[in-house]
Amino acid sequence: MIEFQDVSFVHQNGVIALDRVSVKIEAGETVAIVGENGAGKTTLVKHVTGLLKPSTGSVLVDGIDTRASSTAALSRKVGVAFQNPDHQLFSESVEEEMAFALRNFGFTAELVENRVSWGLRLFGLEEYRKSSPLVLSGGEKKRLTLACIMAWDPDVVILDEPTVGQDAIQKEKLTGTIRMLGSTGKTVIVVSHDIEFLWPIQPRVVVMKEGRILGDGPASRLMQERELLSSARVAQPQLVAFYQALDPRPKDPFVDPLEARRWVAGRAEIT
Amino acid sequence: MANILEIEGLSFRYPDSTRKAVVDFHLAVPEGEIVVLAGPSGCGKSTLLRAVNGLIPHMYSGEYSGDVRVGGASVKSSTMTDLAQRVGFLFQNPENQIFMFTVERDIAFGLENLGVPRPEIRSRVDEAMGLLGIGELALRAPYELSDGQKQRVALAGVLAMRPRLVILDEPTSLLDPKTAAELVGIVAKLRLDLGMTFLVVEHRLDLLVKLADRLVVMNEGKKVLEGTPREVLFGGEAEAYGVSVPAVTKVQKLLASDGLVREDELLSAQELAAAVRSAEA
Numbered sequence: 001m002i003e004f005q006d007v008s009f010v011h012q013n014g015v016i017a018l019d020r021v022s023v024k025i026e027a028g029e030t031v032a033i034v035g036e037n038g039a040g041k042t043t044l045v046k047h048v049t050g051l052l053k054p055s056t057g058s059v060l061v062d063g064i065d066t067r068a069s070s071t072a073a074l075s076r077k078v079g080v081a082f083q084n085p086d087h088q089l090f091s092e093s094v095e096e097e098m099a100f101a102l103r104n105f106g107f108t109a110e111l112v113e114n115r116v117s118w119g120l121r122l123f124g125l126e127e128y129r130k131s132s133p134l135v136l137s138g139g140e141k142k143r144l145t146l147a148c149i150m151a152w153d154p155d156v157v158i159l160d161e162p163t164v165g166q167d168a169i170q171k172e173k174l175t176g177t178i179r180m181l182g183s184t185g186k187t188v189i190v191v192s193h194d195i196e197f198l199w200p201i202q203p204r205v206v207v208m209k210e211g212r213i214l215g216d217g218p219a220s221r222l223m224q225e226r227e228l229l230s231s232a233r234v235a236q237p238q239l240v241a242f243y244q245a246l247d248p249r250p251k252d253p254f255v256d257p258l259e260a261r262r263w264v265a266g267r268a269e270i271t
Numbered sequence: 272m273a274n275i276l277e278i279e280g281l282s283f284r285y286p287d288s289t290r291k292a293v294v295d296f297h298l299a300v301p302e303g304e305i306v307v308l309a310g311p312s313g314c315g316k317s318t319l320l321r322a323v324n325g326l327i328p329h330m331y332s333g334e335y336s337g338d339v340r341v342g343g344a345s346v347k348s349s350t351m352t353d354l355a356q357r358v359g360f361l362f363q364n365p366e367n368q369i370f371m372f373t374v375e376r377d378i379a380f381g382l383e384n385l386g387v388p389r390p391e392i393r394s395r396v397d398e399a400m401g402l403l404g405i406g407e408l409a410l411r412a413p414y415e416l417s418d419g420q421k422q423r424v425a426l427a428g429v430l431a432m433r434p435r436l437v438i439l440d441e442p443t444s445l446l447d448p449k450t451a452a453e454l455v456g457i458v459a460k461l462r463l464d465l466g467m468t469f470l471v472v473e474h475r476l477d478l479l480v481k482l483a484d485r486l487v488v489m490n491e492g493k494k495v496l497e498g499t500p501r502e503v504l505f506g507g508e509a510e511a512y513g514v515s516v517p518a519v520t521k522v523q524k525l526l527a528s529d530g531l532v533r534e535d536e537l538l539s540a541q542e543l544a545a546a547v548r549s550a551e552a
Contacts, residue, residue: 036447037418083445084364138363139312164444165363167311167474167513193447196477196518235448238477238519238540245544257521264526264547 001027001156001187002048007057009043009211017043019211020057027155030178030188032198032219035208036233041191042083044208045158048189050074062155076105079149080158083191085141088148089133094125097133098148105152119147122177124170139165146177156187163194171197199223199237200255207232220252273343275436275468276300276323280337282492283318283327292318294492295337300485302435305462305469307479307500310489311513316472319489320438322346323470325354342435355381359434363441365418365425374416375400375409378427385432399427403457419450426457437461439471443478451478458482477517480504480537488512501537519543 002025009018017040025031033041046052047059050071059066062077082088091097095116102112120126123143128136133144142165149157159178163171171194178201181188192198198205198219205222207215209232215222222228223240236244239260243253246267254260278298284291293315300306308316321327325346328335339346341357349357362368371377375396382392400406403423408416413424422442429437439458443451455478461467473479480486480500488496488503490512496503503509504516505524519540527534532546 037445037450137312137317161445163474165312165441165474167309168510168515169311169513171515193445193451194475195448196475196515199518233447233449235452238517239522241540242519242522242544245541246547257518257525260522261525261529264531265529267547267551 001025001029001062003060004044004047005058005060007047007054007059009047009052010055017211018047018054021211021213022057023206023213023216025187025189027187028182028185030182030201030203031190031206032201032203033189033191033206033208034193034195034198034232034234035214039208039232040211041208042160043211045080045160045189045191048156048158049078049080075101075154076152077154078156078158079152079154081142081145081149081160081162083160083164085138085145088145089141092132093130094120094128094133094136094144095130097144098151101148101152107152115151115153119151122150123147124173137165139167139170142166143170146174150177154186156189157181158189158191160191161193162190163192163197175201195223195235195237199239202255207234209233224253273302274299275302275342276470277340278319278323278337279339281319281322281339282334282336283322284334285318285331286333291334291492293322296489296492296494298487298494298497300436300468300470302468303462303466304484305458305471305479305482306485306487307476307483308470308472308487308489309474309476309509309512309514310495314489314513315492316489317440318492320360320440320470320472323436324358324360324438325349325351329354352385356385356432357434357436359429359432359437361422361426361429361437361439361442363444365421368425368428369413369421372412373410374405374413374424374427377413377424378431381428381432395431395433396427399431402430402461403427417450419446419453422446422450422454423457426454430461434467436468436470439469439473441472441474443473443475451475455479455482474513474515476500476504476515477519480517480520481539486514488514501535504537505534 004021004023007018007021010016035041050066053067098116098119099112162174178188202219205219214232215228223237229236240253254263278296281293281296282291283293322339329351369377378396378399379392405423458469459482483500486500486503504520510516523538523543526532531550
């Protein structure tokens with residue numbers, strides 16, 4: 001679905017933001033991109049949307065070279081919720097905000113209405129339907145940008161720091177949404193510092209540092225590699241730290257607290 | 272110890288809203304405490320913070336009752352200039368509060384506005400940079416800095432005003448875990464060395480639970496839970512109010528109910544593993 005072939009990106013001031021990155025993401029995969037501030041995570045996803053074009057190398061989305069495609073054409077395939085929702089909200093009302101892209105894509109009025117209602121319900125924003133997006137709280141704005149993207153049903157959904165400003169209940173809903181997207185065959189890319197949020201989702205994890213890919217593999221394996229995580233300034237999920245402190249053998253650690261309890265009980269029987 | 276912050280029966284309703292954002296809220300914070308404020312989005316946390324730093328009622332009009340006192344003086348009858356020196360405020364996104372051409376000019380900005388004499392500004396800016404270990408950034412342009420560095424510059428600007436109470440609004444949400452842990456370390460040091468009081472709004476509790484003296488949970492404008500982080504997180508109600516109970520705390524609670532580990536204090540992943548091992552031995 002998405003392929004980076006030896007991609008480098010150099011800013012105008014000479015700073016190398018991506019350094020010979022090669023990575024392939026299959027359709028239907030859920031991939032988390034982690035790494036310290038400034039590691040190149042957001043630059044990477046901007047290449048998928050075509051907002052940035054590689055200085056060298058190439059990026060293919062669904063077989064199309066992003067340099068040969070317009071950002072508008074790519075946006076039908078790739079939906080992105082940016083880190084700062086203020087960068088993408090501009091309409092008079094929440095429902096107008098949601099309808100904007102749908103109308104641009106030429107959806108019928110009936111379909112627009114159905115999709116808007118569905119999205120507002122999914123993200124708990126119905127009461128704000130007629131309100132200006134500007135009166136929403138930070139967390140609500142963030143959810144609105146997600147609702148806007150889901151509404152046009154792109155094949156690739158990119159979420160840049162989706163949990164900022166979200167409480168535990170909203171985070172759990174977001175986990176459910178990401179799982180739902182994955183099970184319906186969407187390709188999902190999540191950029192996040194929130195390791196505790198990512199862990200139960202068990203995504204494929206791409207670890208970045210200084211514009212390069214330092215590690216790539218399933219969460220259950222990569223999150224056990226302490227040295228790799230530490231050099232990328234990525235924290236280890238608490239459950240993995242607990243697991244490793246008790247049992248250093250590399251197996252699949254538990255994904256939730258209940259599993260942890262059963263595992264500890266199982267140990268007691270063996271010993 | 273004397274209370275640095277006293278909120279007595281505070282209620283506030285914005286003019287364009289039908290319901291109150293904060294309802295009959297009481298809180299007393301002794302000097303030197305670290306208090307974490309949590310609760311679902313839209314629960315009134317930001318409104319409460321505005322009532323402490325004086326934006327409410329000085330900048331936002333609305334229906335106000337009750338009283339908020341910082342260092343014994345009522346916020347309502349204090350001037351913003353006065354409050355700016357008593358309450359420091361660090362925004363979630365440091366880019367909202369740093370804007371000068373060099374780091375040291377940025378840190379000096381608040382003091383210059385207060386008309387503090389030049390030599391005094393110099394020494395306070397140096398002191399703030401020293402506290403946060405950013406002396407070598409003094410002449411750099413803020414926009415060239417990393418997010419963690421920007422956060423420190425913004426905090427230095429706050430500290431230069433020498434406030435006794437500092438409010439941090441989701442200070443770690445934009446930071447990578449290591450940088451976030453470093454910021455929490457700075458908070459611990461400032462409390463220890465200078466006796467500063469912190470009121471921290473945070474959803475991500477994993478870093479703060481070991482440090483905080485108290486956890487206050489709000490819902491629909493009201494205070495619904497208050498206690499030590501251990502009391503609140505083990506209490507069982509916190510999750511219903513959108514508080515992220517750290518994964519390792521959930522495991523500790525489950526294992527404690529199985530009689531395997533104790534629950535008189537919150538344990539880290541390593542401490543919990545050690546407790547399990549000693550229970551097995």
